[in-house]
Amino acid sequence: MSEQEHCSIGSTHGDGTPQVHGESATPMTTANTSNPPSLSADQNSNQNPISIDLDGDHTMNVGVVGRKRKLTSQVWDHFKLKMIDNEIKAVCNYCSGKLVGHSENGTNHLKKHLDRCLLRNCKQTDIRLSILNPIKQATRKVVMGTYHFDQEHARTELGKMIILHEYPLSMVEHVGFRSFVKSIQPLFKVVSRNTMKNDILKIYDLEKVKMMSILEENKSRIDVTTDLWTSNQKRGFMVITAHFIDDAWRLQSRVMRFIYVPCPHTAESLSTTLYESLLDWNIDGKLSTLTVDNCSTNDAMINILVDNKLCSDSLLANSDFFHMRCCAHILNLIVKEGLENIEGSVEKIRDSVSFWTSTPKRWKKFENTARQLKISCARKLVLDCKTRWNSTYLMLDIASEYIDVFFRLKQRETQLDLYLEEPVLPRSSDFDLLNWWKANSSKYNILQKLARDILAIPISTVASESAFSTSGRFVSPHRSRLHPKTLEALMCAQNWLWADIHGAPGRGLYFPSIGKLQLAGFCDADWVGDITTRRSVTGYYIFLGKAFITWKSKKQTTVSKFSAEAEYRAMASTTCELTWLRQLLADLCIDHIQAATLYCDNQATIHIAANLVYHERTKHIKIDCHIVRERIVRGEIKTAYVPSSDQIADLFTKALGKEAFHNLTHKLGHF
Numbered sequence: 001m002s003e004q005e006h007c008s009i010g011s012t013h014g015d016g017t018p019q020v021h022g023e024s025a026t027p028m029t030t031a032n033t034s035n036p037p038s039l040s041a042d043q044n045s046n047q048n049p050i051s052i053d054l055d056g057d058h059t060m061n062v063g064v065v066g067r068k069r070k071l072t073s074q075v076w077d078h079f080k081l082k083m084i085d086n087e088i089k090a091v092c093n094y095c096s097g098k099l100v101g102h103s104e105n106g107t108n109h110l111k112k113h114l115d116r117c118l119l120r121n122c123k124q125t126d127i128r129l130s131i132l133n134p135i136k137q138a139t140r141k142v143v144m145g146t147y148h149f150d151q152e153h154a155r156t157e158l159g160k161m162i163i164l165h166e167y168p169l170s171m172v173e174h175v176g177f178r179s180f181v182k183s184i185q186p187l188f189k190v191v192s193r194n195t196m197k198n199d200i201l202k203i204y205d206l207e208k209v210k211m212m213s214i215l216e217e218n219k220s221r222i223d224v225t226t227d228l229w230t231s232n233q234k235r236g237f238m239v240i241t242a243h244f245i246d247d248a249w250r251l252q253s254r255v256m257r258f259i260y261v262p263c264p265h266t267a268e269s270l271s272t273t274l275y276e277s278l279l280d281w282n283i284d285g286k287l288s289t290l291t292v293d294n295c296s297t298n299d300a301m302i303n304i305l306v307d308n309k310l311c312s313d314s315l316l317a318n319s320d321f322f323h324m325r326c327c328a329h330i331l332n333l334i335v336k337e338g339l340e341n342i343e344g345s346v347e348k349i350r351d352s353v354s355f356w357t358s359t360p361k362r363w364k365k366f367e368n369t370a371r372q373l374k375i376s377c378a379r380k381l382v383l384d385c386k387t388r389w390n391s392t393y394l395m396l397d398i399a400s401e402y403i404d405v406f407f408r409l410k411q412r413e414t415q416l417d418l419y420l421e422e423p424v425l426p427r428s429s430d431f432d433l434l435n436w437w438k439a440n441s442s443k444y445n446i447l448q449k450l451a452r453d454i455l456a457i458p459i460s461t462v463a464s465e466s467a468f469s470t471s472g473r474f475v476s477p478h479r480s481r482l483h484p485k486t487l488e489a490l491m492c493a494q495n496w497l498w499a500d501i502h503g504a505p506g507r508g509l510y511f512p513s514i515g516k517l518q519l520a521g522f523c524d525a526d527w528v529g530d531i532t533t534r535r536s537v538t539g540y541y542i543f544l545g546k547a548f549i550t551w552k553s554k555k556q557t558t559v560s561k562f563s564a565e566a567e568y569r570a571m572a573s574t575t576c577e578l579t580w581l582r583q584l585l586a587d588l589c590i591d592h593i594q595a596a597t598l599y600c601d602n603q604a605t606i607h608i609a610a611n612l613v614y615h616e617r618t619k620h621i622k623i624d625c626h627i628v629r630e631r632i633v634r635g636e637i638k639t640a641y642v643p644s645s646d647q648i649a650d651l652f653t654k655a656l657g658k659e660a661f662h663n664l665t666h667k668l669g670h671f
Contacts, residue, residue: 204489221288249438260484267300524649539652553652
């Protein structure tokens, strides 16, 4: 203890609390009537000193002298005396509450504190243990666990709420909001709007890094749309949106920038702003198209980008298809220019129609080919008049019904021909084009790369506007007053956060129309997976060809002594299911001659199925052994080993990591 920290206690009141006289270099004396744990009944000076903790790592021992009567108060069993800011404080041993410790204050206030101290009454020393939080496990069980309050996490979630729902930043200073937060979580310290603005900028920076990583890892080209927004203060903002198809074949749209563009909005300033943004996001070499409004300024901006800034070698067809015009502005040009854009294809169709309708013999051959393909020839091919686009439409409409006939006659076997020979699917609002290409990507491995780039091309700038819930194309009044950097963080982070929330659409199963009708099953067991009954969990999946048709996850009826015992019971359940499915196929007049394959990741179980003399491990499951063994002898099933990493049945028996879960669901045919 330093010289400045010396103090003496010269006398006490009748309640036993020491009285501080201040700084002194003389020996310290006390006379107490209470009974702190550090005090002794002996009246000899300095024999049993009072221990007072100073503010910090130091302590001070105060001698005991001149005590008039015995110390009888038990309150000091629950408090410690500490020197805090040059004042003696009584600190509660349970909640660390600080109360005055001077002798003139007595001990009644300390006793009252003990009566209402929640942690002392609950016998808890950690406030986190007094709060329970229900936790939903991967097995869909709900357990009660401790809740740990995190101020930084709560502030982050508050910032996301403000971003997502466009609340004003000043809401954190509203009296009603502060009262509401205090009522549900008193430990949360509400911050000011300036602090909240900084938190939002942190969220924006974090989400921007994630978004840049997504664009960098994406293997397809990126299409960009730009549009101008105007605030009520007549300030212009350029919104830049990226469109692409991810590896899961989902069309994605992400706002990259919501950047302030000072007036005047010339082609040079707009091109500079856009080009700097593309460089900042490192996508200038992955561009596919740029969709803009149909105005002269945008045309000039495109020319500046292509001629002076972007490398034309990295663009599609040397930038011939780089400029996309918004369809809302070119409806009046569709009829005039539309046919000119497809003149080459129209000319090929026109030549084919002219050739097959030129003589009766050729038309007869055409009809015979259509009949072989079971295509009706009710509508006869007609040749159009080049100057009348309605006749061209009629020619194309009729010729589209005979696409398969044309390609059969040409006898070409390219991948494009195979794709065009696919039967035309009926028009339906439920048809998902991206899912179709995802399911057929292995069949058309070349075309799917082209389709992925083309299907991501937006034909309108409306997509960028629909990314927000604000009305029109005006920045809301309470956001117009913000700094452009803060506004950009709010608008972009809102788009990214909503994309993460809605980024996992409903999943489904794909049932292919091709493949052999061969049964295959995957079985697994989670040994003593139920922590309450110690029963194991059976899980199995069964495929018919490549189609995932049946599955099961159920707790076993008895406790298994060995893991092999639990695995074998799962194998017996799967065997029964495969036997029933074979009988069902027989009732449907479908022959299933080959043995159904039963995959298991437990070598001991496979050996038991092959050798019934495994007495030590089979004496508890004799019935299950005979069920499986009889089916193997009959040739109805055959066992095969599968590594645990490829065991699909793990999905129904145990909790998996994110990567393993997605890999196995992909093998199931989930999309």
